[in-house]
Amino acid sequence: MWLFNSSIGRKFVMSLTGLALVLFLTFHASMNIVLIISEAGYNWICEMLGANWYALVGTAGLAGLVLIHFIYAFWLTFQNRAARGNDRYEATAKVWGVDWASKNMLVLGITVVLFLCLHLFNFWFKMQFAELTGIMTSAFNPQDGAGIVKWTFSGVGPDGFDNSWIHPCYSVLYLVWFVALWFHLTHGIWSALQTIGWSNLIWFNRIKKIGFCWATLIVLMFAAVVFYYIGVYFGALIQ
Amino acid sequence: MDQNINIKVKVWRQAGPKAQGHFETYELQNIFQGASFLEMIDILNEKLISEHKDPIAFDHDCREGICGMCSLYVNGHPHGPDQAITTCQLHMRKFHDGETITIEPWRSRAFPVIKDLMVDRGAYDKIMQAGGFVSVNTGGVPDANAIAIPKPVADEAMDAASCIGCGACAAACKNGSAMLFVSAKVSQLALLPQGKIEAARRAKAMVAKMDELGFGNCTNTGACAAECPKSVSLANIARLNREFICAKLSD
Numbered sequence: 001m002w003l004f005n006s007s008i009g010r011k012f013v014m015s016l017t018g019l020a021l022v023l024f025l026t027f028h029a030s031m032n033i034v035l036i037i038s039e040a041g042y043n044w045i046c047e048m049l050g051a052n053w054y055a056l057v058g059t060a061g062l063a064g065l066v067l068i069h070f071i072y073a074f075w076l077t078f079q080n081r082a083a084r085g086n087d088r089y090e091a092t093a094k095v096w097g098v099d100w101a102s103k104n105m106l107v108l109g110i111t112v113v114l115f116l117c118l119h120l121f122n123f124w125f126k127m128q129f130a131e132l133t134g135i136m137t138s139a140f141n142p143q144d145g146a147g148i149v150k151w152t153f154s155g156v157g158p159d160g161f162d163n164s165w166i167h168p169c170y171s172v173l174y175l176v177w178f179v180a181l182w183f184h185l186t187h188g189i190w191s192a193l194q195t196i197g198w199s200n201l202i203w204f205n206r207i208k209k210i211g212f213c214w215a216t217l218i219v220l221m222f223a224a225v226v227f228y229y230i231g232v233y234f235g236a237l238i239q
Numbered sequence: 240m241d242q243n244i245n246i247k248v249k250v251w252r253q254a255g256p257k258a259q260g261h262f263e264t265y266e267l268q269n270i271f272q273g274a275s276f277l278e279m280i281d282i283l284n285e286k287l288i289s290e291h292k293d294p295i296a297f298d299h300d301c302r303e304g305i306c307g308m309c310s311l312y313v314n315g316h317p318h319g320p321d322q323a324i325t326t327c328q329l330h331m332r333k334f335h336d337g338e339t340i341t342i343e344p345w346r347s348r349a350f351p352v353i354k355d356l357m358v359d360r361g362a363y364d365k366i367m368q369a370g371g372f373v374s375v376n377t378g379g380v381p382d383a384n385a386i387a388i389p390k391p392v393a394d395e396a397m398d399a400a401s402c403i404g405c406g407a408c409a410a411a412c413k414n415g416s417a418m419l420f421v422s423a424k425v426s427q428l429a430l431l432p433q434g435k436i437e438a439a440r441r442a443k444a445m446v447a448k449m450d451e452l453g454f455g456n457c458t459n460t461g462a463c464a465a466e467c468p469k470s471v472s473l474a475n476i477a478r479l480n481r482e483f484i485c486a487k488l489s490d
Contacts, residue, residue: 007455076458090251093320200477201395
């Protein structure tokens with residue numbers, strides 16, 4: 001099977017899974033923006049997704065995509081290290097036009113996955129998991145997504161304001177996560193399009209710019225929500 | 240103005256393919272900056288021979304940047320710190336007085352060291368033998384104008400054909416990938432009507448041989464194109480991906 005035993009086939013799998021995850025991130029970021037506009041609107045989305053069968057199928061699909069992307073990343077990296085050989089160059093120099101992100105995709109990817117674990121604990125565990133199993137994993141209704149997000153980042157909950165340091169701490173951690181994600185995506189999006197062959201002399205620079213803008217837009221949308229709740233935290237702190 | 244400079248050269252010395260290699264540093268006085276880099280190594284070798292020492296083995300042939308024989312990883316760059324030239328076109332004016340110049344062989348599992356700075360680049364020949372050609376019947380030569388080819392297409396094919404197969408792409412790549420070379424050799428034919436007939440078979444055969452010989456997987460870092468002495472474009476890699484994926488999907 002060429003998707004396993006040819007170099008371009010393996011890269012093709014990385015591209016397709018990566019692009020599918022980019023589409024998911026685009027949806028997720030768009031959904032998060034609703035939170036700033038209307039909490040009721042956001043909870044409507046949470047309710048619509050919840051633990052319904054299509055949301056569960058989607059979640060399983062996402063887990064599969066992440067897993068395949070992750071396994072292939074390690075596989076490709078080990079093969080590439082072997083291809084490089086045991087002898088390293090004594091002198092190395094910066095090469096013009098080679099992005100830092102492109103040389104550190106595995107490390108950036110691992111960083112993204114580690115923060116993803118924190119994210120799943122913060123939200124998925126208290127929402128879809130709680131709804132599915134019926135176990136109350138937090139003080140919130142599993143479908144009150146807006147309440148959980150607000151509590152996590154601003155400390156403002158139904159019982160008033162909690163000025164614990166943990167809330168701004170989560171905000172900072174999430175912003176670090178977004179920076180790693182931004183670096184990963186600025187190389188990942190155009191590289192995926194290049195790998196599936198959607199490039200030529202004219203489109204080469206275009207897809208690089210499209211990838212950069214798309215990655216920046218996704219990350220800015222995610223970060224906007226965190227900044228919004230940092231504002232809410234400090235607003236509550238002053239009062 | 241070009242002047243005479245004193246330099247130190249730190250060179251990789253390795254007696255044979257299985258021998259343990261090491262760096263050795265040599266001092267050279269009064270090297271004219273107008274001399275080429277390979278002339279500097281010639282001067283060093285003359286000196287070594289006069290001292291009854293083993294001269295440094297390195298590949299070179301035409302010394303005008305067209306044969307693809309010279310290699311050398313100079314101060315962290317294949318073909319040295321200048322852009323879009325081969326090592327034989329590199330001049331000593333790129334270096335300054337008192338500088339230590341580090342010279343290493345290509346380092347890639349598919350390019351084993353033969354001796355000192357000489358590596359075996361036969362892997363590229365094997366990839367070419369796997370499909371880098373057009374099959375034609377013997378007989379009368381068809382008129383060159385019989386098949387009309389648009390100028391932009393002909394230009395792009397010629398740009399791909401400028402690849403001299405020196406191996407700088409795989410040497411520069413952190414993944415030891417030969418994709419820029421293979422993509423140039425696939426593109427120079429795939430773009431032209433004469434090459435389209437065997438395009439699918441060619442892409443599959445050349446990529447299969449490339450994988451078999453132990454080259455790495457391309458991750459689009461772009462170091463290959465940045466260091467390529469002939470400025471072969473990364474767009475060729477996209478074309479190879481397209482050719483290969485389409486060929487596999489239509490199997």
